[in-house]
Amino acid sequence: MPPMAPLNWGLLPPSFLLPSSTRSLLPLIPLSAAPSHTTVRTIKSVNTPRPDRFAHHPKKPALNSTSRAALARKAPTTPLRTGLLAQKRGMTAVFDPETGRRTACTVLQLDRNEVVAHKTRDKNGYWAVQVGAGHKSIDNTTKPMLGHFAVAGVEPKRWVMEFKVKGKEGLGVGVGEHVGASWFSVGQWVDVKGISRGMGFEGGMKRHGFSGQPASHGQSLMHRGMGSAGGSQGSGSRVLPGKRMAGNMGNESVTVKNLKVLQVDEANGIVVVNGCVPGPKNQIIKVQDAMGKPWPAGPMKLADISPAVAAETAEAATTPA
Numbered sequence: 001m002p003p004m005a006p007l008n009w010g011l012l013p014p015s016f017l018l019p020s021s022t023r024s025l026l027p028l029i030p031l032s033a034a035p036s037h038t039t040v041r042t043i044k045s046v047n048t049p050r051p052d053r054f055a056h057h058p059k060k061p062a063l064n065s066t067s068r069a070a071l072a073r074k075a076p077t078t079p080l081r082t083g084l085l086a087q088k089r090g091m092t093a094v095f096d097p098e099t100g101r102r103t104a105c106t107v108l109q110l111d112r113n114e115v116v117a118h119k120t121r122d123k124n125g126y127w128a129v130q131v132g133a134g135h136k137s138i139d140n141t142t143k144p145m146l147g148h149f150a151v152a153g154v155e156p157k158r159w160v161m162e163f164k165v166k167g168k169e170g171l172g173v174g175v176g177e178h179v180g181a182s183w184f185s186v187g188q189w190v191d192v193k194g195i196s197r198g199m200g201f202e203g204g205m206k207r208h209g210f211s212g213q214p215a216s217h218g219q220s221l222m223h224r225g226m227g228s229a230g231g232s233q234g235s236g237s238r239v240l241p242g243k244r245m246a247g248n249m250g251n252e253s254v255t256v257k258n259l260k261v262l263q264v265d266e267a268n269g270i271v272v273v274n275g276c277v278p279g280p281k282n283q284i285i286k287v288q289d290a291m292g293k294p295w296p297a298g299p300m301k302l303a304d305i306s307p308a309v310a311a312e313t314a315e316a317a318t319t320p321a
Helices: 067-077 143-152 204-208 306-318
Strands: 084-095 102-110 113-119 128-133 159-164 189-195 198-202 247-250 253-265 270-274 284-289
Touching (some): 113 143, 198 204, 204 247
Antiparallel strands (some): 084 102, 102 270, 113 128, 128 159, 189 284, 253 270
């Protein structure tokens, strides 16, 4: 059904529709008496408009849905520089020489970290640094990846991952450059991310910490059982979504935040962080500046750390074995 035309209640009809006696009086009607606007028939709501549910605050406009606005919202929690890939070698302990306090720590080893590619805002929609680590045989590398490594001028890598950065200044490390353990400094905070150990199919007691059934009073072969999975008519005679039940445990991405760097060994590519790290030994780990702490005053490119690395290498060469 087409929309109704607006009704012009305050306008005079055309002159040819008026009687001759009234038509002669038209010059005497002042122009100010004619309405200055056209009245449109509509419905006026007496209720105040509801706030937009997509706005982060009722008194502020709705969040913008453009990609530029999305990057601006994520900017405060995006690191300024790239992270590195490391392997978990195991756990040990470090003693403070002054207080004698023992601190449990994890040893991470960097294996030939090199920058493979840069992701830019104009071409890819975001800023990121693609880092490769390890070594992979040419026979086990696909031809597209061989061409990708050839363009970067690096050998085939076993692991290739991306690290998002805040802006163009985070691309200070050029493609093909090698980044060592001196990229991190002692005392700074890092976030580590890895795949946790896979436990396989586990029950509710081990997976979620359920207490199990009573150990006596008629319980038969149900001591470690989960129990009821839902109500009857009160919950719709069904199992509610998200119910904690037995299932696959582990083998998922885990991020441990705010780990402090205790030691850095550039010659051996060792970075020691306090606390535990997800995954078994030799698990690949992503190490990046902590988002919950102030950004470290670390190097943004290799030229900032090359004098320190050169001095350390020269000292190691002059030290007798």
